[in-house]
Amino acid sequence: MPPSTPDDTPVAFQDPQYREAVIDLLAAIAYGEISAFERLAEDAKLAPSLEDKVAIASMASAELGHVASLRARLAELGADPFAAMAPFRRPIDKFHEHTAPADWYEGLIKAYVGDGMANDFYREIAAYLDPDTRDLIVASLEDTGHSEFVVGRVRAAIAADPRLGGRLALWGRRLMGEALTQAQRVAADRDALTALLAGGIDRPGLDLAALGRMFARITERHAERMAELGLDS
Template identity: 50%
Template sequence: MTSADDRAGGAATEPAGEGPGRPAVIALLGVLSYAELTGFDRLAEDARLAPTLDGRSALARMAAAEIGHHERLTARLRELGVDVAEAMRPYAAALDAFHDGTRASTWLEGLVKAYVGDGLATDFYREVAAFLPQPDRALVEEVLADTGHADFALREVRAAIIGDPTLAGRLALWARRLVGEALTQSQAVIAEHDELADLIIGGTGDLAGVAQLLQRLTTAHSARMQALGLNG
């Protein structure tokens, strides 16, 4: 069986946006575009919960990065001759449901969501991007690259827990809820959109490959929980 890197490397020879892989490219760019747009909305809203101006400024910069990523992705969709709104629309309900059901009520909840929830989503999209042809693979990987914002959330949450250890239990429960909701919505999106399911199955090779992908996501999530000082 070929490795994921071998399969991704083979896919890279296919002209961007052409051939049988085109629906999968459009699907991933569409869902990511909407994810970045909603990420901007949510971070801008959470910034108002910041206890300090420095914290508010940090989340505002995160929001600005999200909208910048959204613009990069939508520009690529237009290059492919795709209506941006039509590309995003199929994923709006599921992503809106996730954010509406996990709306942060405190500054720390917002940071945990940014670190744990967004981290899990980023890991998933990065895994799937490995199966895209170039230049779309490179674009998605660039959009998903860590810009240092995760470090800010990590420092803030860890400092808060050190100052008040009783926060750890509540934030751990919140993080587990975030992950549960994210996995539920992700499964629904994949089940409802064959092009994404085909991309994942085709890229991983078989169901065993999908299981390995999920295990990698779980391992990365556990590492984030431990970094925060929470029991994963």
């Protein structure tokens, strides 16, 4: 637990700007989980088999299951969870509009690569937060346990039709571009998040060089995921 003041409010949250940034971050993650649930549930309709349908539905259920703890924490901070999520609906929905999968395999790539990049971004920011908030965010971004399913399905499909690999590699690069654009927009459009990343007298922060290194790490992890799928990044 972070140190507390006599009224049991953690010291970090005595800074209104920090509190606002944490609310923004938790709300963005929560709405991202809700949106991922909706998208995966829709993708389940494209599943070629009942086994695949159940696997994707399970992934969707896991995404929605993460929302409860985020909502509870937002309420503890005195925020209306749904009002807090509202500013993030447009950018996140836009991302999904621009990256609607054309088929089952594009949906799998998006579930694995697109969500992975978003989660990497939020984990990077979480490193600058108080321990309780950091732990909550990391827990809410845990792998739903279905990575092996996605990797297995995509690798098998490419082995059966090598031409599929080229198309999916292009799709993965498009997802990377859209995800990075969304992440930068979310950070830049919210003053409290920008201030959080910049740090303060009593908190570490990121200068332009550090921001560049952060996005370089995210890009490297994207390349690793693509390699796991048997695709070029």
